[in-house]
Amino acid sequence: xxxxGGTPFWRDVRFWRVAGxxxxxxxxxxxxxxxxxxxxxxxxxxxxxxxFGFLRLAASFDIKExxxxxxxxxxxxxxxxxxLTNTARIVLAGIPLATLLGILIGVARLSSNWLVRQxxxxxxxxxxxxxxxxxxxxxYFGVIxxxxxxxxxxELPGPVYLSxxxxxxxxxxxTEATGAWLVAAALGLVAAxxxxxxxxxxxxxxxxxxxxxxxxxxxxxxxxxxxxALTGAAPFxxxxxxxxxxxxxxxxxxxxxxxxxxxxxLVLYTAAFIAEIVRGGVLAVSRGQxxxxxxVGLRPFLVLRLVVFPQALRVIVPPLTSQxxxxxxxxxxxxxxxxxxxxxxxxxxxxxxGRAVEVVILLMATYLxxxxxxxxxxxxxxxxVQLVER
Amino acid sequence: MxxxxxxxxxxxxxxxxxxxxxxxxxxxxxxxxxxxxxASPTAPQTAQSRLDIVLARGRLIxxxxxxxxxxxxxxxxxxxxxxxxxFCRAIAAALFDDPNAVEFRNLTAAERFAAVQNGExxxxxxxxxxxxxxxxxxxxxxxPTIFYDGQGMMVRKDSGITRLEDFQGKSVCVxxxxxxxxxxxxxMRRLNVAYEPVVYDSIDATYEAYAAERCDGVTxxxxxxxxxxxxxxxxxxxxILDVVMSKxxxxxxxxxxxxxxxxxxxxxxFATMEAEELGVSSRNIGQMLASDDPQIKRFLGREGDLGTGxxxxxxxxxxxxxxxGNYGEIYDRNLGPDTPFKLDRGPNDLWTRGGLIYSPPFx
Numbered sequence: 001x002x003x004x005g006g007t008p009f010w011r012d013v014r015f016w017r018v019a020g021x022x023x024x025x026x027x028x029x030x031x032x033x034x035x036x037x038x039x040x041x042x043x044x045x046x047x048x049x050x051x052f053g054f055l056r057l058a059a060s061f062d063i064k065e066x067x068x069x070x071x072x073x074x075x076x077x078x079x080x081x082x083x084l085t086n087t088a089r090i091v092l093a094g095i096p097l098a099t100l101l102g103i104l105i106g107v108a109r110l111s112s113n114w115l116v117r118q119x120x121x122x123x124x125x126x127x128x129x130x131x132x133x134x135x136x137x138x139x140y141f142g143v144i145x146x147x148x149x150x151x152x153x154x155e156l157p158g159p160v161y162l163s164x165x166x167x168x169x170x171x172x173x174x175t176e177a178t179g180a181w182l183v184a185a186a187l188g189l190v191a192a193x194x195x196x197x198x199x200x201x202x203x204x205x206x207x208x209x210x211x212x213x214x215x216x217x218x219x220x221x222x223x224x225x226x227x228x229a230l231t232g233a234a235p236f237x238x239x240x241x242x243x244x245x246x247x248x249x250x251x252x253x254x255x256x257x258x259x260x261x262x263x264x265x266l267v268l269y270t271a272a273f274i275a276e277i278v279r280g281g282v283l284a285v286s287r288g289q290x291x292x293x294x295x296v297g298l299r300p301f302l303v304l305r306l307v308v309f310p311q312a313l314r315v316i317v318p319p320l321t322s323q324x325x326x327x328x329x330x331x332x333x334x335x336x337x338x339x340x341x342x343x344x345x346x347x348x349x350x351x352x353x354g355r356a357v358e359v360v361i362l363l364m365a366t367y368l369x370x371x372x373x374x375x376x377x378x379x380x381x382x383x384x385v386q387l388v389e390r
Numbered sequence: 391m392x393x394x395x396x397x398x399x400x401x402x403x404x405x406x407x408x409x410x411x412x413x414x415x416x417x418x419x420x421x422x423x424x425x426x427x428x429a430s431p432t433a434p435q436t437a438q439s440r441l442d443i444v445l446a447r448g449r450l451i452x453x454x455x456x457x458x459x460x461x462x463x464x465x466x467x468x469x470x471x472x473x474x475x476x477f478c479r480a481i482a483a484a485l486f487d488d489p490n491a492v493e494f495r496n497l498t499a500a501e502r503f504a505a506v507q508n509g510e511x512x513x514x515x516x517x518x519x520x521x522x523x524x525x526x527x528x529x530x531x532x533x534p535t536i537f538y539d540g541q542g543m544m545v546r547k548d549s550g551i552t553r554l555e556d557f558q559g560k561s562v563c564v565x566x567x568x569x570x571x572x573x574x575x576x577x578m579r580r581l582n583v584a585y586e587p588v589v590y591d592s593i594d595a596t597y598e599a600y601a602a603e604r605c606d607g608v609t610x611x612x613x614x615x616x617x618x619x620x621x622x623x624x625x626x627x628x629x630i631l632d633v634v635m636s637k638x639x640x641x642x643x644x645x646x647x648x649x650x651x652x653x654x655x656x657x658x659x660f661a662t663m664e665a666e667e668l669g670v671s672s673r674n675i676g677q678m679l680a681s682d683d684p685q686i687k688r689f690l691g692r693e694g695d696l697g698t699g700x701x702x703x704x705x706x707x708x709x710x711x712x713x714x715g716n717y718g719e720i721y722d723r724n725l726g727p728d729t730p731f732k733l734d735r736g737p738n739d740l741w742t743r744g745g746l747i748y749s750p751p752f753x
Contacts, residue, residue: 061571062578064561064586072575141595145602164604165561248559257604258588336595338563338588347591348566 039357052362054353055080061348063340065256076349083345084366090262090341091328091370097267098327099320102274109279120275127272133333135269140261140337147257150247161241161249167260168241171253181227181235188223192216204306258339262331270327274320281316282308313385321378325371332367342366440644440651441701444512449491452478453511456496459617460725460733461517461537461640470494473724474515476714477536477642477659481513483713484658484706499567503528506645513644513655517613520641530643533656534663536717538737538746540634541573542612544619547629549606554581554633561586563605565596573636574609597622607631611638613733620730654700661707663749664689665716667740672715679708689752696752707752717747 009015043050055077062072067085070078108120127135147164148154154162161168199212227235241252255263285308293307334341343363350359444450454462454474462474470478479489495511506514507529517539518524520532543562545551551560554577564570566589578585588605590596597618600608608615612630619625642659644652665671668686670678678686687693690711691704698704714720718740725733739745 060575062575062585062587064588072579141598141602145599145604149603164602335591338590338595338599340589344566344589344591348571348589351566352569352572 043357050358052358054355054358057353059349059352061352063345065259065340076353079345079349080342080362083340083342086339087328087331087334087341087366087370090259090266090331090334090339093263094266094270094327094331095324097263098270098274098323101267101271102323103278105271105275106278106282109275110282124272124275127269128276132265132269132330133336136261136265136333136337139265140257144257144261144264150243150249153243159241161243163249164257166249166257167255168249168252169255170238170240172236173239175233175235175237177227177231177233178236180231181224184223184227184230185220185235188220191223192220195219200306256339258334258337261337262334262339265333266327266330269330270323273323273326277316277319277323278312280319281312281314284315285311310385314387317378317382317385321375321382324374324378328370328374329367439701440509440512440648441654443509444485444651448486449493450478450482450485450513451493451495451511452481453495453497453502453505453514453516454478455516456494458517458614459620460729460731461613461617462494462515464496471724473537473720474517474640476720476724477515477662478513480662480710480714480720481655481658483709484654484661484702487709487713489713503530503643506530506643509645512651513642515642517611517640518643519638520643524643529646531646531648531652533642533644533652534659534749535639535641535746536659537613537640539611539613539638539640541570541609541636541638542615543607543609543631543633543635544600544615544628545607545631546603547627551606552631554578554631555583557585557607558583559585560606561588561604563588563590563596563600563608565589565593565610566591569636570610577633577635609635613640616725616731616733625730650701654702657700658706658710660749661689661710661752662714662717662720663740663747664752665707665711666718666747667742667749670711670716671719672711672713675708675711685753694753 040050056075058073059076059079060072061079063070063079063082065086066082067089068082070082105120105123108116109124111117111120144167145164147162150163150165156162158170160170193216196212196216199215203212239251239253241249241254244250289307289311290303293303298306331341332343335344335347338344346359346363350356353359452475454470454472456462456464456470458472458474460472462470462472465471475494478492478494482491483489485491495505497505497511497514497516502514502516502518503524505511513533514530515536517537519539520535524530525532543554551557557578562574562585564574564587571587571589574587588599590599596608596610599605601622610618612634615630619628619630622628642655644655668689670686670689679690679692681687684693688696690708691697691706695704697706700706703709715723721735721738722728725731735743735745737746739747741748
């Protein structure tokens with residue numbers, strides 16, 4: 001095969017570009033094939049094959065926190081779903097709490113008050129620089145299950161009961177009027193937001209109008225007042241916890257010690273990282289922006305809201321996404337403190353069935369899905385706060 | 391027409407062929423850990439028995455737990471104590487007339503069978519339950535049971551709980567394990583009791599949580615509950631319920647396919663049981679050796695050739711009894727009334743006294 005161009009192919013950079021890619025593909029395929037072949041070979045030697053049929057078998061073990069109905073006679077698949085729901089509970093509760101606390105600490109790190117600044121620095125450095133597993137052990141074995149027994153529970157106003165078997169807090173329970181109130185609140189919020197935006201724009205553009213917050217509150221109050229007039233009842237009834245027979249709690253929301261310790265550990269740990277991200281984001285806005293905003297006569301809150309935060313968010317959101325993903329993945333440490341998350345249920349499943357490979361594949365797929373979903377949502381949000389070029 | 395455009399499909403083709411080869415030619419793992427269990431059922435009856443290897447080596451390598459007081463536990467001075475450890479010593483005494491010719495290896499639950507299969511240990515005496523799957527597909531051969539255990543439940547004395555039925559609405563600490571959760575769930579389902587299992591992944595966390603009163607009860611093998619109770623802050627405040635939720639016959643194991651070695655381990659264990667039944671102990675072994683009772687003469691090797699038939703010396707029983715003692719002595723030394731465990735013989739008593747300890751005749 002003679003070269004028409006006179007350049008031999010091994011001197012042709014285009015050949016090497018393609019050949020490099022082909023070599024990479026061959027390498028990846030070979031390694032994957034070897035690993036897969038090895039797995040198959042080992043499983044065959046043990047007389048096992050890969051298969052997920054076991055998920056239909058009866059699980060025959062109990063799980064202690066059941067967001068969805070489950071009995072031991074249900075399948076392993078159902079048990080897995082219970083674990084997944086428990087993981088979702090902790091992640092959904094953890095992300096907003098960690099964000100709120102993180103923003104608070106992050107802003108405190110920038111405070112002009114010396115004490116507040118030093119305390120938040122201490123918080124961040126201690127929680128960020130110790131392993132999460134140790135912190136979970138501390139919160140669980142050192143704090144939560146050292147609380148008094150139910151018989152000699154601590155009672156805080158509310159009532160909030162603290163004991164080493166459960167933490168019971170008041171929880172709103174729906175009534176017949178709840179639906180109407182929710183609709184009114186939703187409409188009121190939309191209306192209040194619209195009013196607030198309009199008044200703010202008026203204020204910024206023409207220097208007139210003013211009091212956007214007050215106007216928005218008034219709108220919302222109007223909507224809720226309407227709901228009150230319509231239903232003549234409160235939006236929900238407080239379901240208060242009480243002590244039954246002196247040995248257990250009834251009513252309210254009862255958090256297990258494991259849930260409470262895990263939530264506490266994850267929120268406090270993740271908040272330390274989020275605080276630094278928030279601080280970094282705010283500091284990334286150049287000083288000139290602050291000065292310019294003040295120079296046009298904006299009040300401090302408006303400086304933050306209109307000038308600093310929109311720019312800081314661009315820096316904050318991408319690393320914040322990573323922290324959310326970390327929180328979701330770190331929730332798998334639940335297994336150490338007896339919270340029945342998806343890993344805990346998976347461990348029991350493979351202990352009983354011997355299907356270690358399948359269970360690990362399932363767990364990996366689960367966390368991958370959770371992470372990809374979180375990323376997707378955060379990326380959409382990120383796009384909305386990015387600079388729109390005109 | 392560029393040369394490399396023709397070459398590309400060729401490269402891809404080579405890749406596919408190579409990949410296919412890779413898949414077929416994946417070499418069998420030689421680590422032993424994975425391969426061992428399946429290889430054993432078809433393992434050839436090799437000319438060289440493990441017995442010859444041990445005798446040539448001059449000491450026995452015994453796989454134990456090492457962390458379970460009363461069964462096998464490393465004392466502060468480095469000595470191993472416990473029922474399992476003493477049976478290792480009994481085998482060494484029979485082989486070498488020296489109970490200290492043992493090298494102990496601590497094994498985790500996950501390592502133990504692989505360690506037997508690849509020959510890392512000669513015999514496994516590690517509170518291991520004899521089950522059909524371990525006897526067959528895992529490729530073990532189980533010698534007689536040295537301790538009849540079962541899953542039990544420990545509660546606080548002042549809790550008022552006396553039966554599993556009392557667990558309605560109560561919580562149970564449990565370590566995730568082979569079938570502990572399953573046995574518990576089965577029993578509670580049968581009794582129709584709604585309870586709360588609090589599942590930990592480590593043994594220390596489980597008992598730590600129970601000690602902190604996170605749970606009303608803790609479940610595990612009864613032997614483990616006994617052992618763990620001695621290290622709880624106030625051992626006397628805890629009681630182990632009578633209920634037994636599963637059968638856990640703890641049994642020594644050797645690799646399948648080596649009948650000579652299996653026979654040695656089996657009959658060493660039986661010898662301790664037979665000795666107790668015949669009333670032969672380390673205290674009276676001197677007198678017994680002078681006994682005129684033909685049964686005892688045969689048992690201790692002064693008549694017949696029971697020992698040489700096993701590939702041992704004729705006096706192997708006398709060696710075991712002199713150095714380690716009979717089954718009752720071993721039991722009392724490690725678990726009996728003078729130990730912190732104060733464990734009744736229960737099912738581990740001689741069959742003549744209503745227990746399950748029974749040796750086939752020595753004749």
